[in-house]
Amino acid sequence: xxxxxxxxxxxxxxxxxxxxxxVILVRNPMYSVLSLVLTFFLLSCHYFLLNAQxxxxxxxxxxxxxIMVLFLFVVxxxxxxxxREETKNNLTKIGAFVMGLAILGAIIAxxxxxxxxxxxxxxxxxxTGYVETLGDLLFRDYLLPFELVTVLFFIAMVGAIIIGKRExxxxxx
Amino acid sequence: MDIxxxxxxxxxxxxxxxxxxxxxSTWAERKVAGYMQDRxxxxxxxxxxxxxxxxxxxxxxxxxxxxPAQANKWLFIAGPCLAMLTALLSxxxxxxxxxxxxxxxxxxxxxxxxxxxxxxxxGIVSLGVYGVMVGGWASNNKFSxxxxxxxxxxxxxYELAMGLSLIAIIxxxxxxxxxxIINTQHGGSWNLLYQxxxxxxxxxxxxxxxxxxxxxxxxxxxxxxxxxxxxxxSMKLGFYxxxxxxxxxxxxxxxxxxYFGGFxxxxxxxxxxxxxxxxxxxxxxxxxxxxxFFAKALFFVFFFMWVRWxxxxxxxxxxxxxxxxxxxxxxxxxxxxxxxxxMFEIRWFSWVAVILIVGVALVQAALKPKAARGILEAAPVx
Numbered sequence: 001x002x003x004x005x006x007x008x009x010x011x012x013x014x015x016x017x018x019x020x021x022x023v024i025l026v027r028n029p030m031y032s033v034l035s036l037v038l039t040f041f042l043l044s045c046h047y048f049l050l051n052a053q054x055x056x057x058x059x060x061x062x063x064x065x066x067i068m069v070l071f072l073f074v075v076x077x078x079x080x081x082x083x084r085e086e087t088k089n090n091l092t093k094i095g096a097f098v099m100g101l102a103i104l105g106a107i108i109a110x111x112x113x114x115x116x117x118x119x120x121x122x123x124x125x126x127x128t129g130y131v132e133t134l135g136d137l138l139f140r141d142y143l144l145p146f147e148l149v150t151v152l153f154f155i156a157m158v159g160a161i162i163i164g165k166r167e168x169x170x171x172x173x
Numbered sequence: 174m175d176i177x178x179x180x181x182x183x184x185x186x187x188x189x190x191x192x193x194x195x196x197x198s199t200w201a202e203r204k205v206a207g208y209m210q211d212r213x214x215x216x217x218x219x220x221x222x223x224x225x226x227x228x229x230x231x232x233x234x235x236x237x238x239x240x241p242a243q244a245n246k247w248l249f250i251a252g253p254c255l256a257m258l259t260a261l262l263s264x265x266x267x268x269x270x271x272x273x274x275x276x277x278x279x280x281x282x283x284x285x286x287x288x289x290x291x292x293x294x295x296g297i298v299s300l301g302v303y304g305v306m307v308g309g310w311a312s313n314n315k316f317s318x319x320x321x322x323x324x325x326x327x328x329x330x331y332e333l334a335m336g337l338s339l340i341a342i343i344x345x346x347x348x349x350x351x352x353x354i355i356n357t358q359h360g361g362s363w364n365l366l367y368q369x370x371x372x373x374x375x376x377x378x379x380x381x382x383x384x385x386x387x388x389x390x391x392x393x394x395x396x397x398x399x400x401x402x403x404x405x406x407s408m409k410l411g412f413y414x415x416x417x418x419x420x421x422x423x424x425x426x427x428x429x430x431x432y433f434g435g436f437x438x439x440x441x442x443x444x445x446x447x448x449x450x451x452x453x454x455x456x457x458x459x460x461x462x463x464x465x466f467f468a469k470a471l472f473f474v475f476f477f478m479w480v481r482w483x484x485x486x487x488x489x490x491x492x493x494x495x496x497x498x499x500x501x502x503x504x505x506x507x508x509x510x511x512x513x514x515x516m517f518e519i520r521w522f523s524w525v526a527v528i529l530i531v532g533v534a535l536v537q538a539a540l541k542p543k544a545a546r547g548i549l550e551a552a553p554v555x
Contacts, residue, residue: 030245030248030310034248034307041300053287053289054292054349057289061292061295061296064299065296065299065302066299066329069302069328069329072306072325073325076306076318076321076322
């Protein structure tokens with residue numbers, strides 16, 4: 001039985017959906033964070049399957065590798081037995097329900113409007129997802145937006161350093 | 174034979190080799206330690222203690238496998254599994270040799286050849302911290318948790334400098350594929366000669382990422398009992414230690430691929446010419462290249478041990494200061510200087526940065542009052 005890409009896709013999608021559901025359904029925040037890591041990893045696998053290797057690996061480094069480690073950090077510091085039911089009063093429950101419903105509506109509306117502009121397979125360029133193509137696009141066609149984003153990141157970085165900086169006379173550990 | 178099966182055999186061989194090398198690294202570590210401390214080291218099991226790793230494995234498997242009552246059972250088991258998994262995944266993109274010819278197919282001696290190879294290693298390394306963090310947290314022990322947190326913050330900090338030092342190499346090669354990086358070093362133009370500063374930064378970060386002395390603070394026994402694996406026993410502990418040795422081997426492979434020309438060696442073209450261009454000759458030439466690559470990688474494994482038994486451990490604030498305040502600025506300087514060099518097409522321009530830094534360091538050391546002199550900075554003035 002040959003293993004084809006669409007079979008892998010079905011298995012991968014099932015795993016992704018299960019782990020994504022686990023993020024919101026499990027009680028223990030630690031399990032939740034770890035399933036989010038798994039979800040990001042599986043999304044990277046989806047990118048690899050679409051031959052967008054650069055996007056996949058960057059997703060893995062930035063989200064699964066860096067940001068989720070910080071999430072895990074915070075969860076590890078919490079005393080999980082004490083914080084169990086504190087944030088679950090009725091107001092937050094209703095708020096979460098309304099927000100979820102709104103986002104679901106937005107997603108459904110946008111998917112209904114979406115048309116898949118699939119190019120014919122003979123026109124498909126295998127190098128579309130390669131880092132060379134991406135670099136060409138970013139540094140030729142979209143140079144100004146790209147540079148503006150870097151400025152934005154720089155401002156965020158400076159802000160983070162200023163917030164984190166110890167002020168004179170402040171207690172440090 | 175189908176090309177799929179040839180590839181599968183290559184992957185299995187690489188997998189097996191990294192396990193065997195990691196196994197005998199534990200033996201070599203004790204032998205090196207013994208030699209440096211003027212004692213014989215393991216010499217009971219087999220000739221020169223060569224069966225010692227097997228004896229250790231037997232002992233590890235038959236010891237009591239203890240899970241603490243208050244620990245999170247599943248995550249406690251998942252910790253060492255994750256550590257082993259991430260350690261073994263990263264060698265997939267390392268090219269261990271050139272191509273072999275089987276029948277009419279030419280197959281690369283490598284797990285997968287992708288055009289983002291080095292980023293794959295980097296991504297897996299950034300996932301590697303989960304094994305330690307999950308295990309340390311699940312033990313439900315303050316010292317394990319502290320060790321895990323130390324490991325996580327250390328790995329995040331040194332990943333930055335590691336990535337920045339890689340950028341200079343990528344700028345010079347113009348490709349992210351490890352095979353391309355090796356191929357541009359063909360003919361003795363090893364990246365070490367053009368990127369001395371990048372090499373030093375990368376090697377330092379590799380030590381920190383593998384949690385090796387002088388950066389083994391996650392398992393600093395003087396402060397933390399045993400660090401993140403305090404509560405572990407039996408083969409679970411064995412897997413943690415084993416993962417460290419696999420990481421060591423893989424990072425040695427990456428260092429020798431990036432900076433020491435991988436499977437390139439002097440006069441390799443003449444050797445290939447003498448062996449002929451038919452399948453057998455080509456395969457023998459590839460085998461020699463494979464051996465050369467292994468020799469380079471094993472030298473770096475030895476180097477890891479050499480440093481371990483020579484240098485004492487850093488203090489934690491020194492570790493963080495070194496990572497954030499020294500290595501990252503140096504790596505950025507290296508990128509800028511390499512960029513200037515590429516603009517004027519002078520490949521060795523990175524040496525300017527080295528000379529600059531050494532000059533600044535000498536001037537600084539000369540201007541300092543005598544009492545504060547020393548290689549390692551004294552405690553920060555409060």
